[in-house]
Amino acid sequence: MAWQHLVTSPLRALTSRMIGAWTEPRLVEPAPDALALEPSLPVLYVLPSQAMSDAWLLAALARRHGLPRADGRRRVGELTLDACLPLPSPRRGLWRRRTRPAAPFQGLVEQRLASPAQDVQLVPVSVFWGRAPGKRFGFWHLVAADSWQLTGRLRRSLSVLVNRRSVEVHFGTPLRLGDLLDETTPDPALVNRKAARLLRVHFRRVRTRVLGPDLSHRRTLIEGVARSPEVREVVEALAAEGRPSAPRLQRRALRYGREIASNMTYPVLRFMDGLLRRLWNRLYDGVDVRGLERVKALAGDHTLVYVPCHRSHIDYLLLSYVLYHDGLMPPHIAAGRNLDMPLIGPLLRRGGAFFLRRSFRDNRLYAAVFNEYLHRLIARGHPLEYFIEGGRSRSGRMLPARPGMLAMTLRSYLRSMAGGHHQPLAFIPVHIGYERIIENASYQRELRGGKKRKESPLALLRVLGQLRQPFGRVSVSVGEPLLLGDFLDGELGPKWRQERETRPAWLTGLVPRLGETLCRRINAAAALNPVNLVALALLATPHHAIELRLLERQLDLLAELQRRLPGAAHASLPAGTAADWIEQALALGMVQRREQPLGDIILADAGQAALLGWYRNNVLHLFALTGLVAFAFRHQPAHGLDELEALLAPGWPILARELVVEPPASLREALSAMLAVLGELGLLARGESGWQRPREPLEAGECLDLLGQLMQPSLERGYLLLAVLLNAGPGRLTAEALADQGHQLAERLALLSGRDAPEFFDTRLFVSLVESLEEEGWLWREEERLMFDDRLCEAAHHSRQLFDPALRHRLQLVTRQA
Template sequence: MADSRWRPLRRLLHAWVRVRHREPAPEALGLDPELPTVYVLPRPALSDRLLLECLTERDGLPSAAVRRSKGDEAPPPLLALPDPRRRQRKPTLLRHLIERGEDVQLVPVSVFWGRAPGKRFGLWPLLAADDWRLTGRLRRLLAVLVNGRDLEVHLGAPLRLSELADGRDPALLERKAARLLRVHFRRVRERVLGPDLSHRRTLIAGVVASPEVQATIDKQAGGDEARRERLRRRAGRYGREIAASMSYPALRFLDGLLGRLWHRLYDGIDLRGIERVKALAGHHTLVYVPCHRSHIDYLLLSYVLYEQGLMPPHIAAGRNLDMPVIGPLLRRGGAFFLRRSFRGQPLYARVFDEYLHRLLSRGHSLEYFIEGGRSRSGRLLAPRPGMLAMTLGSFLRRPAAGRPLSFVPVYIGYERILEEASYRRELAGGAKRKESPLALLGVLGRLREPYGRVTVNVGEPLDLATFLDTHQPDWRAAIGEPRPTWRASAVSRLGETLARRINAAATLNPVNLVALGLLATPHRAIEAELLERQLALLAELKRPRPGDEGHPLPPGSPRDWIDHARALGLLDYRPHPLGDLVAADDHQAGRLAWYRNNVLHLYALAGLVAFAFRHQARHGRDALAALLAPGWPVLEHELSIEAPADFEAALDATLAQLAEAGLLIEEGQGWRRAEGLAEAEQLRMLGRLIRPTLERGYLLVAALLGEAPGHFDHDGLASHARQLAERLARLTGRDAPEFFDARLFDGLLESLEREGWLTVRDDRLHYEETLREAARRSRTLFDPALRHRLERIAARRIAARGASGEHAATPGD
């Protein structure tokens, strides 16, 4: 029978404690019912033992209750690892278990009192929460009493003794098993609590005293001892300006605070892919790289990770957020602050670089935004190299035996964001307003508005060593050299790969879908019935196929999605005797464009194919592939799309999907547009999704070909193409500011250079006849009115320079 000495305590514990987070689920543990189960605790603790007895009985797992009976030869159901610092005077339970020679499965169990997030927070819960300090009896009693309702339990994968034995001596086998279990417990503890948090002053002092920082000080001091001392003090100020001051009590406080905020702000948080992080946490250094759409991003991701039993990361935040009240709280929650530019500040740059290196080398997880700032247009911005370059440099400074470093791409999708008004104002040319506590109070006044749901999707992690093995096989020769010659190109490829993995993790929500459908109409108004059919088409094109992870679709019907967007104030629904109408005014359309741009890349190939049938009813299959293939890599780059392994195979699959939807009809060796009016309109709407991106590329190429090779430099062509796009936008009603976004034209030029369409000689852009020929073939895709406007503008430019005797070709040449 079970040990009756602790029965009253066990009953009290069973009535009092509540497990808020436990993993894995009992059915996922994979226990062999034919083998005896022995649970292993990292240290002897009566509270943990009694708790485990309660949990195993409740969940139908093999019992952890210690049973006492004469002649009982069964292995003990529970044991604790011996303290390796103490000399054992008698054989341990683990040694007895090994000497019995019976095969058993060892299940490691980690219990955290007060670490699991809960709704309550205050002085006593903060004091009693788990951390890296050893827990005495009095403090454990306090933890049970105060945090018994906020409990977290982690069960590890079973470890079979027979797989470890291999004819070993029992003493050696005991040491091996104990070592494996201690490694597991340490990794779980690091995953939940993070690496041990050093005192902030000690960390800053170590940064300032590092050889790298000292070398920079010596170089700037130039032998002047007084100046050297001033620079040393300045380095200390920089360290205090930068460094986080993360603490477990602050994390607990923020968890309670943010839990209340999300409950008021959102209808719910949908989380997908977190298992990918849990598989790496504890033995990989993790660098989270989410898309940056809102100030909410870093708070939301930290909250979600904490809720899932993972240590929140240290977060790189702009210095503009280090404001009174807010800055100190963010700093204690893990934020470290950086200036927007390091240019002309070599000592600051060195201090920041050394601080980042020390965080990574100690195994702390990081979070930063590779876009550099929030996306005002809603699309993923081109990655910036700064933080990625410093992370790569830190990785190369570590010895080859260092722990692996993995990037974790994260897509965050909103149905409404708090910054809608400010983004629209800034895209229209308004100045960015400075963050301040008063501005935060203004945001609090909008918390009662509806904001729908928010999605957090974890993409496919990227192991840095594996990435370098693929793209720079000789990288190990550069260990210890933070700035190898190939670093810039590797950072560029790394940023692009991460951006594509972020976008690959995107999923659709009702607002995205409604925006994709409604904004594909010429006047942002459509019959409700047609919009519902278009939303059903968009959903069907992204419905997961068998064996494909796909993109989960939002629940409900197209009509439900329209009603949801209407409830969020993003459109108007107008009943009409001849058929209800859905419309968006200028303000609503500007907001919807932001949400459309979040997921536009998901329909790039389908939109490209539909656009090809806009002015031509029929295309041969091979002719269509030849027409679309040259521009596809440029489209991939601008929209950060993961390239298909085989473009023609992906094209065939898309054509088949559109035929299945009734929009195209296969005809011999080609395809033709369906003749029905409704189907033709749906195909046109699908093609309009990608139209602005294609037209922007056509504008840039037309501007380039309108002059002789070598006429433009990079900045000159980007500026001219942007002015051309802005002019056409005003003349044709394309009032979306992102149509003439300067950064998009810079990205287009980079794509043309990478694909070999452009070469740079003496800072001038040169092109070959192949580009002119490709432009001539693709011009049939575009509206004749657009081509005519471009030719008229080019003709006026030629006439204005006629006296100089220069020759310029027209886009139609």
């Protein structure tokens, strides 16, 4: 090919070596040794365009990683071809229409048809010298980054100089020409076009995945939103109602658009990448990323909506950094307007944040502008990120999903479907787990009734003062993506695809189910770490103190249970041993070691125990069924499978909803498997009539009690709530009154029993518990009063058998005193 022969062969080799020595690729994906090339078949590399710098860099990488040569010419059967082939670019003459030259594979196809043994492997390679999402950035746009526009020789030369450490190389799956042949009508020209088309689709998908969709200028986008038919309709309606004039309302719509819209810029992404890399190295010991291959499989041809759990302000930055660092386009992030503060707000906006008010139900014009802006992002395929919980979780639990953003996303998707132009949309659940968070103190203060402090630059400076403290590691775990089209098919059948309304009647009922499904998928990707494992074991003891030897055994037990019967589909365990995990918790200051002649003791003071409750709640759902089964053997030493199922079946769905865990398809089968595993681990023994607590060794019984203690707070809350409800009788209490009385009783019980755990009597837990009872059909409303029948009384009486007499007496005493 003439493009490779613009310079002589020795000069090409020299230039390739110089570029190889000059550049330090930031990302090579997948690893070259994972390409699974067939050694017996020749390899030709394919580039998306004629760029000598890409070919020279590829030649250097091939030498460095021991891949087949990518420079010079190769003998393929009877043909001699360049080892690196570009797909031809479209040409347009002065008086001719734009045409695309034929791809250079026809000779290879004809040779393969003549001799089936003469096959060849085509390896597509995409090279990005920096990354820019297709916007104008002045001088930096000229020299610093790839975009969707074609790159000239001068700009590419300058880019090679500037981006030596910001190069990404993406290898595609090898494509064999023989796999494309149609044996019935083998047409070389047709196969040649088919190969070129497949490669172009691949290159476009990779480019979309890395750069994101091509962005229009922010000002053009805002003006388009403000002048859209949907916004103008609201403007005219408000003007007709005697509100301000239409021109004034139009100017207000533009002001709302500027208040909302992000202004993602590549220089800021580059700056924040370097800044955050230093921050993570300073703040954390490392970031563990799992499951990102699920995102990469969808990123090229799906609109991605990331829905992470919300634990810390760091969440905003962490996920964008992880995606950018792994070769994916950072998303546009929905952030609260409270973060649009001086200095911080402009930086976040240029990093991709768009801001929304906490509530805009009574502002029709703002709602129309925001909906239109969100729709245009989704319709153009831009990745999005928002937190379906609404705010950060102060208790460490997964909060119920808020319907607002989910409903707007669904309406936008239906609007695109009705318009006949859309691409598939996928929700990406993400679990973010910390060994220590920077908001520890503020969360505890707010759980005790303190006011939430307003965000400000001064508050940020106070946070920066904590950077010298150890914060351990952080994990980012991607769960099972939810394809919105498939979800709607499963919930509604195919009829929704003929829907032409953007607000159908079924939308209101569907959004909560979508939110619940996403919350479960987020929790299903939870990552266990040393701190939450230690918290699970230590907080199960009466006085938050445990012998070091017993703690190690309990941690080993928790890990083994997770390996044998995972509490969630994509949950993960930390590296190391139980002793390593305890040392990590000690190093982070989460627990203390007290040396004793008979053996060291690990303990937590009142402040540490309150903090550990937050980390325990991050992963408590992973041991929900295990803890419930263990608790059943605390008071009654033996249970048969039938008896155990009858005992646990009424309360299990309520507990599963509280902890946001996917219930098993068959509770009986899950209980049978759980009993078998507990028996294999020595915590239960099979008897004549079923399973029973082991008499020896005593330590096994202690481990079983610690497991059961995990579920005791949840069961106590349920007991208190039912006691209030049954004592009052049907039709006497509203849902709000019941939740409030349950909260007061739980707070009283915590004070009387010496628990310093505000999350135990969190009002939201009781509100959610009442909602769960309604969802399961135990309660219903008549004129806002809660009604129930004898079925609830019988189930409550049956469930009381879980509690031993002493605990039941204590709970009844607290209820009667109140």
